[in-house]
Amino acid sequence: MSLDNISHLGGPGIDELVPSRYAVHVGDIDVLVISDGVLPISAPTLATNADSADLAAWLDDMFLPPDVLDWPLNVVVVRSGDRTILVDAGLGLEFPDFPRAGQLGNRMEAAGIDPAAVTDVILTHLHMDHVGGLLAEGLKERLRPDLRIHVASAEAEFWESPDFSHTTMPPGVPDALESVASRFLDEYRSQLRPFETDYEVAPGVVVCRTGGHTPGHSVVRLASGGDRLTFAGDAVFQVGFENPEWHNGFEHDPEEAARVRVRLLRELAATGESLVATHLPFPSVCRVAVAGDAFRCVPAVWDY
Numbered sequence: 001m002s003l004d005n006i007s008h009l010g011g012p013g014i015d016e017l018v019p020s021r022y023a024v025h026v027g028d029i030d031v032l033v034i035s036d037g038v039l040p041i042s043a044p045t046l047a048t049n050a051d052s053a054d055l056a057a058w059l060d061d062m063f064l065p066p067d068v069l070d071w072p073l074n075v076v077v078v079r080s081g082d083r084t085i086l087v088d089a090g091l092g093l094e095f096p097d098f099p100r101a102g103q104l105g106n107r108m109e110a111a112g113i114d115p116a117a118v119t120d121v122i123l124t125h126l127h128m129d130h131v132g133g134l135l136a137e138g139l140k141e142r143l144r145p146d147l148r149i150h151v152a153s154a155e156a157e158f159w160e161s162p163d164f165s166h167t168t169m170p171p172g173v174p175d176a177l178e179s180v181a182s183r184f185l186d187e188y189r190s191q192l193r194p195f196e197t198d199y200e201v202a203p204g205v206v207v208c209r210t211g212g213h214t215p216g217h218s219v220v221r222l223a224s225g226g227d228r229l230t231f232a233g234d235a236v237f238q239v240g241f242e243n244p245e246w247h248n249g250f251e252h253d254p255e256e257a258a259r260v261r262v263r264l265l266r267e268l269a270a271t272g273e274s275l276v277a278t279h280l281p282f283p284s285v286c287r288v289a290v291a292g293d294a295f296r297c298v299p300a301v302w303d304y
């Protein structure tokens with residue numbers, strides 16, 4: 001039986017196997033992880049500087065396919081004080097090769113979140129799998145005109161004339177990334193609230209520039225009532241726990257991206273705080289354990 005058939009066993013009106021959203025509390029801050037879906041990624045893109053046998057062994061160990069993987073794509077909605085903050089926006093709807101991603105609009109609706117209630121957007125960076133949803137019909141026109149969009153000023157500047165010379169992306173991808181980023185900047189320029197190194201968007205919600213993956217790549221640190229959670233964007237990938245020095249083909253400065261990853265993982269292992277990241281398996285809420293130079297992702301027990 002296919003998953004499609006199973007999903008209909010729940011009865012009429014139920015068209016998804018699971019709700020694809022997961023709620024976490026960080027003190028007084030409400031966090032909802034929403035899956036935008038999954039998108040295919042070619043395995044070599046996960047580790048451009050690794051020996052291919054080492055990558056093949058890792059994939060096999062993780063029960064992952066050897067050639068093309070389903071890459072999870074997580075978005076977060078944060079409520080703090082009187083702000084409702086969308087952190088990243090998924091892929092959007094204009095990529096027919098990636099039909100299983102771009103679900104954000106549907107899934108916000110299923111979660112009862114009116115796009116017009118979103119006061120702020122934080123963008124970890126301007127790659128299309130993080131910003132494309134803001135260009136998607138059905139979501140774009142429902143956003144409020146006074147929406148504030150927080151992005152590192154270095155990120156907005158970078159995409160005026162992006163450098164792909166240190167990336168290793170499949171053919172056609174750099175052009176698509178450049179096109180989506182430049183259309184995003186054209187469409188939303190007047191709503192941008194650029195920051196230099198960090199900015200507190202709402203009580204306990206701080207966006208911090210890390211660089212590395214892209215020059216303005218940023219993470220979001222949440223802290224309230226002694227609880228902490230970091231949304232790491234693309235600073236951490238599934239493969240990056242055991243192999244933090246492996247370069248992802250989408251990293252514009254892979255050496256710096258690896259330094260950012262190791263520094264962040266070491267910090268999270270020391271504090272014991274929760275981690276959520278874009279491309280970790282949904283809902284991706286986990287903690288970080290460390291053993292020598294390698295890390296381990298310890299999933300949170302699902303509270304349901």
Ligand SMILES: [Zn+2]
Nearest residue numbers: 127129234278
């Ligand atoms: Zn990404």
